[in-house]
Amino acid sequence: MRNKIKEIYEFCKERGKIQYLYTICMLIPLILTDSIILYTVIQSANAKKRHTMENIASAVKYSMVNRVENVANTAKKIYLNKYIERFLEREFESPMDYVTIQQLFMKDTLLENVLGDTTLITMYADNDGIVNGGMFARIEVARKTKWYKHLQDSGQNQVLYLYYDDSRYPASERKRKLVFVKKLNYFLREKEKVLKLELDYSSMTKSLKNMNYEAPIYVCEGDTILMSNQGKNSIGKPFETFQNNGKTGYTKDLTLYGMDLQIYVMDEGGVRASYLAENLPIVIIVFLVNIIFPILLVSEMNKNKLREQEMKLARKNAELLALHSQINPHFLFNALESIRMHSVLKQEYETASMVEKLATMERQNVEWGNDSVEIRQEIEFVKAYLGLQKYRFGDRLSFELDVEESCESLKIPKLTIVTFVENACVHGIESKTSPGWIFVRAYKEQDGLCIEIEDTGCGMEEEYMNELRTKMEQASIESLKEKGRVGIINACLRLKMVTNDAAKFELDGEKGMGTMVLIRIPLVYLQ
Template sequence: MKRLIDRLENTMNDFNLKKKLHILYIYCMLIPLIITDSVILFIVVQSERVEQRHVMENDASAVIYNLSREVENAAMKAKNIYMNGYIEEFLNRQYETPLDYVTGHQAFMKNSLFETSMGTDNTVVTIYADNDTIINGGHFIRLSDVRETEWYRYLQEAGNNSVLYFYYDQWKSSAVQPRRSVLFIRKLNFSGQDSCEKIVTIEMDYSSLVRNLDNMNYESEIYICKDNQILLSNNGYNQPGWPFSEWKENIQPDYQKEYSAYGEHLQIAVCKRSRGIRAQIWNHMPLIVFLVLINTVMPWILMRLINRSFTARVEELSKAFDHVDADHLQEISYVRGKDEIGSLMLNYNHMASRLNDLIQTVYKDRLREQEMDIARQNAELLALQSQVNPHFLFNALESIRMHSILKKEYETADMVGKLAVMERQNVDWSTNFVRMKKELEFVEAYLGLQKYRFGDRLSYELDIEPECEDIQIPRLTVVTFVENACVHGIESKTASCWIFVRVYRKHEDIWIEVEDTGSGMDEDKVAEIKEKMCNASIEKLREKGRVGIINACLRLKMITDNKVCFHIESEVGIGTTIQIRMPIDALDDRIQMHR
């Protein structure tokens, strides 16, 4: 047993969390729910069947009781007549004339209280006598008139003194329609010495029997049958003027009980009005479907949510640990949850942050310092090479400027002076950085020279906030974007153009904007240039086209540790605006370290 448990445990350990939750849902929720519901449904069905059978048994017993009461009332009435000596004497007498019979009939009705003894119910009492001297009427009829009737033949064939008989009576005159009849028939042979055959029939009202059956409001469908004929029912089939209906095969009785009374053998067939529990299930199908959805779909959705809560965050942790071999640990951007997994994610971020700081301090900073030392040495070598006797160039430019002043060629002198400023900026390698104010002075000198080239086609405006004047930036940064605006924006447009250079502070960032009203660019060109600016690298410097801008962007990215942001807006024929945003703290920290 322990070995089996160990194998199951090892197998479960190989499953991922998602599969484990599915197994948990299926075996611990779905299957027990199905089994429990099936057992409950089976118990309910069985209880319903027992209850329905009990109801049908009670209904059948009640039908037999009510029918027996009607039959016994008729039998009791027939017995009273059977025991009545006045009736015997009245029917056995031979009357000489009809007047004698009428006189005797009146005396009989007066002395015997026959009408009073018949009661007030709906039964019809008729006495037949084999005495041709009586006159038909007033409950008394000659027997010779009914010897050919169906009920009389049935009585003779039965061989009993008393019988109960359901039949369709067609032995009527043309003035009376055939109808269904229920008769209790008894021979009046009490004295045993009669020379006259006598029979009494108690006709029970068929319509009253139907009403009594309907008024009982049985829960089931009741059929009182004889020889495959439906005699009475609370579900139709009760038209008194029509012959008895035949039993239909589509009527399937759920319970049957036999009833015999005075030679009549009846079957009490009981059918459920509905098909039991299945019909109830069908009637309540919307509710059942809703409950099934509540008991299956809702737990499934909850399981999916729990699954996502577990697996999604565990996968994020797994992906984060996959990058442990890199020189920078990737922190989890969105830590959610206050459970154990959320705590683990939070602790991982703390660990990654501390390790990144450690790597930055011990490894990357030292590597950057080494790279910068090598770059500085190379730059100093280049500077030394480019500084071979630079004072000779400046002396020569100053001589030209002074000669132009003496000749009163002030415009030429101004151009030479601006050129000297630019050349001095180019050959001054004492530092890699320059104050923003100094950079804009160089920009102004450059635009002044371009003004001589473009004339009235070029106008410019420089605007710098006072608090930004001492900000240190890499040398020749802003002038690179200004030069690009002149060459690619102003040069190809014949109309007058402006160049605006703005430097301002917004919150904790320095913003540099270079705007021109030149020829502008289409969207594809803008996207291409922005991609090069944002992804500036040494490799891209080796490519042709706009090397100056890529150089400036690369230096800004290096000095701000990739925290600089570039944005370009341009419209063909309208102009171009380049925005550069740099965090002040990143700029200050990097410049301080480079120094």
């Protein structure tokens, strides 16, 4: 009996040792290492979420700055135009005298050509001879407005101002407005003159919504919501107040011509299941290995390189989306304007009016969808565009499109070829009085696609050609802020981004003889 009790004691003693060893060597390391793994995964997910929000805010900022700078550049052109200032300070004998001179002035200066696609412009002057209407009005009309008082109170020469115009009747005419205001006093200072450019609020809110970000975004001035992707953009209602509630995930400050803006990207709370799901296989594998080899677990947790790659990919996607939402197919509107002007010259005013309305509708309803398009579809668009230009240039323009059948189903970024074709028309054929040709070719060469756009237009100087070639090869987001050939640089940048910088560009030509652009793209990126 004594031996039996001793055996039981020894058994319990050994079992306690095993439990002790299991706790020390297995259970505690397991808990510690699993806790480290879970903490690392959560931190990685939070870091990725923060970088995603940062990239969203940067894309929204880029879009805002681009729109405002376009309007500011338009204002600068008017500000430096001495003919406009002289007209605003001119004495008019009667309303009929003003109307006659104003019509001649608009025709001779081609003032409407400096306006942006989505800008409403009005110039005010302390001149009793001006008849209110169109782009011109007397200064007393402006002195009653909120934006004029803000300009005077600011002491600045130019400001960006946000307000709700509740002075209009009936109430249905009251609207939210974002205006750029600038004093016109560069050449003459005898009379007070002010320029007001009204940004298209509806277009701005639509652009923000079309970015398709899931995270709530608010662009605010103080506690006033300028626009949001959360349905607070009714143009006919007063601006709403921003409620922070401690849910702001990322904030980016932005100052534009005296207006201090804040871009808020809201944190939806917690770590998204999708972020954790991406790391779930790693957690499971490490957990299983931990059960067998707990001491080796920590050494298997080096994931910094993976996180860095994910951050770079997220940042690159954000830059591509910002560029994408910025693209404006201005060549389509140039073609419509050509038809309208041709109709005006032939006194077909009804046709001109219809085309003008069509251009306005298209400008408001351009949407991208998928950025990729088959070459056969792109060529159809090129054919339609050149057909419209043929209507404008007549016998001065001929063209030939030659695409290998094996290339027709390959996909390229939308509007790539037509951007270069439009450039050939505007900068090549238009400046040449004699007839000219435009050739577009697409063919395979070894393991790549070759696209040629050639014109027999006026060509360009060697120095400028070298400069443009460098810009094409080194196309970047920053280079789009520079003036000149933005469409070409934009197309080159999109090709470089979708091909991981594998797309190559060649530019050749001669002054007075023409220009040829050759694009080489590895086929592996076009399937």
